[in-house]
Amino acid sequence: MTTIKFSVGAFAEAAKAIRNIPGGSRNIEILDHARLDAKKKSLTLTMSDLDIEACASIACDVSAATLSAIPRAVLEFFIARDGNGDDLGTLEFDADLKTVVARNGKGRLTTPVLPGSDFFLMGAGTQDWSFKLRANELIEMLRTCEKAMDEKRHFIQGVLLHVTDAELRAAATDGHRVHAVGVDAPELQGAFRDRDADYRGVTIPDRTVKELIRIFDGDESEVTLAGTGAIITVEGAAIRVTSKLIDGTFPDYAKLLQAPGGFRVSVPAKALDSAIGRLLVLPRKDGKGRAETSRPIRMTPVDGGLKLEIKGNDSDAEDLIDCEVEGSGEPIVVNYRYVRDALAAAGGSKVTFAPIEGNAIGVRMLPDNDRSSFLLMQMRY
Numbered sequence: 001m002t003t004i005k006f007s008v009g010a011f012a013e014a015a016k017a018i019r020n021i022p023g024g025s026r027n028i029e030i031l032d033h034a035r036l037d038a039k040k041k042s043l044t045l046t047m048s049d050l051d052i053e054a055c056a057s058i059a060c061d062v063s064a065a066t067l068s069a070i071p072r073a074v075l076e077f078f079i080a081r082d083g084n085g086d087d088l089g090t091l092e093f094d095a096d097l098k099t100v101v102a103r104n105g106k107g108r109l110t111t112p113v114l115p116g117s118d119f120f121l122m123g124a125g126t127q128d129w130s131f132k133l134r135a136n137e138l139i140e141m142l143r144t145c146e147k148a149m150d151e152k153r154h155f156i157q158g159v160l161l162h163v164t165d166a167e168l169r170a171a172a173t174d175g176h177r178v179h180a181v182g183v184d185a186p187e188l189q190g191a192f193r194d195r196d197a198d199y200r201g202v203t204i205p206d207r208t209v210k211e212l213i214r215i216f217d218g219d220e221s222e223v224t225l226a227g228t229g230a231i232i233t234v235e236g237a238a239i240r241v242t243s244k245l246i247d248g249t250f251p252d253y254a255k256l257l258q259a260p261g262g263f264r265v266s267v268p269a270k271a272l273d274s275a276i277g278r279l280l281v282l283p284r285k286d287g288k289g290r291a292e293t294s295r296p297i298r299m300t301p302v303d304g305g306l307k308l309e310i311k312g313n314d315s316d317a318e319d320l321i322d323c324e325v326e327g328s329g330e331p332i333v334v335n336y337r338y339v340r341d342a343l344a345a346a347g348g349s350k351v352t353f354a355p356i357e358g359n360a361i362g363v364r365m366l367p368d369n370d371r372s373s374f375l376l377m378q379m380r381y
Contacts, residue, residue: 001092004038006060008089008104011043012082014056015075017215017239018047021054023207033069035119036091038062045075046119052208053122053242054215067116068097077102077109122231122242129190130226133168133183135219135236141181142209144372145172147341148179149206155248159209161225162201163188171253177338178253178375179345193229202232203246212241256375260354260364263329265299267306267321269351269367273343275308275319276336282312293337296379299353300331310336311381329355332363333381339365342374 015034022031035046038060046055070091078089086105093100093113102109142159149172150156160171167182192200204212212234216223223236233242276297284292298309306323309316332353343351346367355378356362365374 001094002062002064002066002097004043004060004062004066004091004093006043006058006089006091008078008082008087010058011089012079014045014058014238015079017056018045018054019072019075019079020214021047021052021211022049030069030114030118030120032072033114033119034072034075035116035121036066036068036070037116038067039065046121048120048122050120050122051205051244052211054211054239056239058238066093066097068093068100069114069116069119070100071111071113073111074100074102074109077107078104081105081107122244125228125231127190127226127233128228129188129192130224131168131186131188132222132224133186135216135221135223137183138223138225138234139213139216139219141168141170141183142204142213144181144345145170145179146209146213147345148172148174148177149209150174151206155203155246156250158203158205158246160201160203160250160253162192171250173251173253173256176335176377177342178256179342179372180253180257180374181372183371201250202227202229203248203250204232205243205246208232208241208243211243215239215241256362257364257373258356258359258362260366261329261357261360262327264326264352264354265301265306265332266324266326266350266352269343269346269349271321272308272351273340275321276340279308279310279317279319280336282310282315282317284312294379295336296333296381297336297339298331298333298381301325309381330360331381333379334363334376335379338376342376346372346374 037044041059042057043060044055044057081104089104091100091102100113145159149158156173162169163185166185168185169182171180223234226233230245232245284295286292300307305320307318307320309318342365348368350368352366354364361378363376363378
């Protein structure tokens with residue numbers, strides 16, 4: 001028999017980080033298991049759906065090196081018992097590695113296991129490129145772009161990461177809006193693959209973006225990003241996420257972020273978001289009786305401030321907030337949801353709306369920082 005001893009708190013934290021990875025692939029038996037690799041003083045848990053793989057490591061005491069695939073129920077057993085006052089957890093494997101007994105305090109769970117060698121590891125092979133970045137910087141970039149990811153078209157169903165001379169930039173678009181953000185360029189080892197446009201980079205799939213945000217949220221330590229043209233790995237001190245990349249050319253979004261014209265409207269960000277929330281008490285339903293999610297809101301500078309207007313099925317509502325105006329132009333009409341998403345992503349206290357010079361269908365939303373930029377396409381009111 002092999003016995004592994006560890007902290008229940010540490011095991012539960014590692015299990016929480018990886019347990020969502022299988023997603024809709026849980027009908028494949030091995031993917032409803034975590035690969036357990038225990039040797040020397042370290043225990044590594046890995047879960048995968050064959051597109052994304054996450055592994056987390058914790059300290060342990062092990063009587064003999066062990067490789068197995070333990071059911072999800074074992075992870076949930078220790079997650080449920082975390083914080084019960086007894087932090088010692090054990091896993092006891094029989095000599096044939098057919099069964100494991102999980103113990104903590106007075107609790108016990110006995111269950112069959114699968115061979116660890118049956119678990120497929122993605123691996124990244126030889127890395128073409130790598131760089132280091134603070135985890136919180138990476139998450140801030142991904143969170144800025146997350147809402148603008150397209151939900152259907154594969155080649156833009158994610159976030160582009162690419163490098164310029166001065167910045168590491170992230171961008172996402174669904175064809176109706178663009179969210180982009182940059183940080184000071186890290187020291188890049190190797191090179192991204194050449195792309196069809198004037199930049200080089202990789203496109204991280206939407207589900208991987210969401211998992212990275214979930215796993216590394218609040219982490220301020222340094223992580224290493226590395227990969228090839230097909231695989232990316234994000235590795236911290238105790239956790240590593242490996243994912244396939246989107247095989248397609250991301251649009252040249254920079255061409256859409258054209259210079260704004262002379263007409264500009266600046267408003268307090270919180271006041272605008274609150275005013276939109278007040279207007280949304282007026283419902284509007286589509287022909288099938290469902291609430292519309294693509295409602296336009298019209299913003300018109302008037303004496304005394306910025307007038308916001310929205311329509312219901314047979315009614316309308318308006319509100320007024322303070323603003324600063326430069327130049328003159330037509331009312332700005334944009335999707336209210338896109339405005340709120342951009343406000344949440346931008347942060348800060350003030351934003352400026354500025355139709356693009358010579359192409360008023362596109363409206364730049366400029367926050368009071370020079371790192372992020374947004375483009376919203378106008379609608380009919």
